[in-house]
Amino acid sequence: MHIPSSIILEVSALCNVSCLGCALHGPDGFVVRPFGNMKRETWEPVIREIGSWDKKVCVSAHGGGEPLMNPDLRDILSLAKSFPNIEVGFLTNGMLMDESWAEFVISAGLDWIAFSIDGVTPETHDKIRWKSDLVKVEKNLEMLLTLKKKKQSMVPKVKLNMVAYDAIMDQKDAFVEKWINKVDGVMVSHYRNPPESKRWPNVPAERKPCSLLWSQAVVAWDGRLGLCCEDFNIDHSPGRVGKDAGLLELWNGPELSNLRTLHKNGQYENHPMCIECDTWAEDYARETLKNKKGYNVTDSPSQTAYSK
Numbered sequence: 230m231h232i233p234s235s236i237i238l239e240v241s242a243l244c245n246v247s248c249l250g251c252a253l254h255g256p257d258g259f260v261v262r263p264f265g266n267m268k269r270e271t272w273e274p275v276i277r278e279i280g281s282w283d284k285k286v287c288v289s290a291h292g293g294g295e296p297l298m299n300p301d302l303r304d305i306l307s308l309a310k311s312f313p314n315i316e317v318g319f320l321t322n323g324m325l326m327d328e329s330w331a332e333f334v335i336s337a338g339l340d341w342i343a344f345s346i347d348g349v350t351p352e353t354h355d356k357i358r359w360k361s362d363l364v365k366v367e368k369n370l371e372m373l374l375t376l377k378k379k380k381q382s383m384v385p386k387v388k389l390n391m392v393a394y395d396a397i398m399d400q401k402d403a404f405v406e407k408w409i410n411k412v413d414g415v416m417v418s419h420y421r422n423p424p425e426s427k428r429w430p431n432v433p434a435e436r437k438p439c440s441l442l443w444s445q446a447v448v449a450w451d452g453r454l455g456l457c458c459e460d461f462n463i464d465h466s467p468g469r470v471g472k473d474a475g476l477l478e479l480w481n482g483p484e485l486s487n488l489r490t491l492h493k494n495g496q497y498e499n500h501p502m503c504i505e506c507d508t509w510a511e512d513y514a515r516e517t518l519k520n521k522k523g524y525n526v527t528d529s530p531s532q533t534a535y536s537k
């Protein structure tokens with residue numbers, strides 16, 4: 230049996246913000262499945278199953294929505310952190326990351342947290358991230374960084390993610406400069422234009438198998454296993470975790486095993502999702518260089534990551 234090294238656990242598909250490019254909550258959102266919060270009957274057995282594996286696993290407790298919308302999030306993170314083989318973190322829009330949350334993520338030993346912030350200017354940020362407020366998000370971020378320093382805590386590692394919308398590309402350098410000395414990493418992600426968002430720039434000419442099929446499992450808020458992280462609408466689910474089978478059993482079931490065989494045989498065109506997807510290239514087109522300022526810059530088709 231294959232055991233994944235990474236799990237996307239969509240604890241919530243709900244959101245308090247509406248971002249321009251968001252596949253679920255943006256004005257051009259194309260995801261039509263219902264949205265809700267993951268229930269205890271789904272997240273508890275899934276986390277316990279992952280915790281029983283004899284392998285280190287990274288659980289990303291986000292998906293298509295905002296994790297802090299789930300009132301169980303503290304319990305979810307605490308349970309995950311009770312297993313020594315689980316590393317856990319999540320992406321957040323930062324609007325609800327108040328002082329009590331900052332206290333919690335530090336004391337719970339959350340491994341990482343990434344704030345999504347699009348640029349440095351409130352006028353453009355609050356238009357792109359509609360219903361968000363850059364001043365408030367930055368205040369929440371600074372508060373977490375201050376508290377972490379005060380408690381001399383190494384975790385959570387704090388990262389930032391800016392989406393490279395054309396309208397704010399002129400803010401990219403200012404964004405990196407503003408935060409690089411304060412956080413553990415700054416990412417600038419390629420803008421994915423919904424709904425043709427599975428195509429990436431700078432993809433190698435020769436196609437290779439997608440390593441995600443062997444490394445990552447995606448569990449939607451309603452317990453359905455997704456085909457992979459590109460199955461935004463969960464159109465290709467092999468079944469519901471817990472109801473139909475355990476996570477590992479489903480992930481090693483016939484649907485995903487057949488797809489792995491197609492990839493090994495180079496028959497990518499035989500699956501309707503893989504035929505039009507470039508995400509496989511992430512693993513094969515990645516390089517890290519030092520830039521003029523001495524920052525480590527890692528370029529891949531999906532993003533540029535900066536660290537010091």
Ligand SMILES: C[S@@+](CC[C@H](N)C(=O)[O-])C[C@H]1O[C@@H](n2cnc3c(N)ncnc32)[C@H](O)[C@@H]1O
Nearest residue numbers: 250251293294295320321322345390392420421
């Ligand atoms: C779907 S959100 C879920 C987590 C959380 N709600 C947040 O905003 O961080 C995950 C990430 O995708 C980014 N994102 C949204 N629309 C995008 C697009 N069209 N292209 C690339 N990234 C996008 C968001 O800014 C965020 O960093």
Ligand code: SF4
Nearest residue numbers: 244247248251254322
């Ligand atoms: S905050 Fe995240 S989930 Fe919400 S609309 Fe923006 S990108 Fe989508």
